Amino acid sequence: MYRFFVCLLVLALTTQLASAAWVLKESADRPAPTELEFTERHVQGDAGDVTLWVVTFNPKACAFAVMDNPTGAFDLGTASEKRGALAGVNGGYFHPDRTPLGLVVRQGVEIHPLERAKLLSGVLSVMPTTITLQRTGAFKGSSAVREALQAGPFLIEKEKPIPGLEATKEAARTVVFQNAKGRCGFLICKSTTLAGMADLLATSSIFPEGKIIRAMNLDGGTSTALWVRGTPPFYAREWKSVRNYLAIVPR
DSSP: OHHHHHHHHHHHHHHHHHHTSEEEEEEEEOOOOTTEEEEEEEEEETTEEEEEEEEEEOTTTEEEEEEEOTTSOOOHHHHHHHHTOSEEEEOOOBOTTOOBSSOEEETTEEEEOOOOOSSOOEEEEEOSSOEEEEEGGGOOOOTTOOEEEEEOOEEEETTEEOTTOOOSOOEEEEEEEEETTSOEEEEEEEEEOHHHHHHHHTOGGGOTTOOEEEEEEOSOGGGOOEEEOSSSOEEEOOSSOOSEEEEEEEO
16 A cells, blocks of 8 residues: 555656646747737747747637648648638648548548548547547547548647657647637647657646647648748748648638
């Protein structure tokens, strides 16, 4: 029994240390459409400093939308302007021939079906009045789904980091999330590991607008990009052409 309580104490201390590994050093609002909140956040961690660019919105006013790019004709900025988006990031994974990996639905039309794969652990879906971020196994397809994007891995579930995420390979990251106050959003980060990203997302002091309750990794690395409407727009440009993008659009 004594050993059991010692193990619990060690686990609690380890959790506290993990949550304290990231510290928000500076946060600044960036210009954005009135429907959005856009901030740049400088965060200090045990392995070094990272910068986050975070965009959030009220799902009653805006929604996510998939922007498909089958031939590579559009970069994120051009696609976002054409779609009338308020902001956009790179989307899901794809094969070298540009065939999508996992479920992709755009304006009610299924571009690619759901797949069962360890990497594709989550689905972001949009219905007329709701936005849902859930595990692939819980997703129920229906004609009410207007937009959907399958990706992964899941990083945060029930406000907690997913255990066992890769912890050695640093790269640029793109993340889509929902917070405890009902807001949705996405962010980019350059750069950290998947495990580091999950720990960062679970650090509530970095996200004072609302604790993140669910988060999923999108295609990152050289695909990572963020565009936010403005004069001029903010554009952290992608390094290679991608198959699809995820936009925030007015409802």
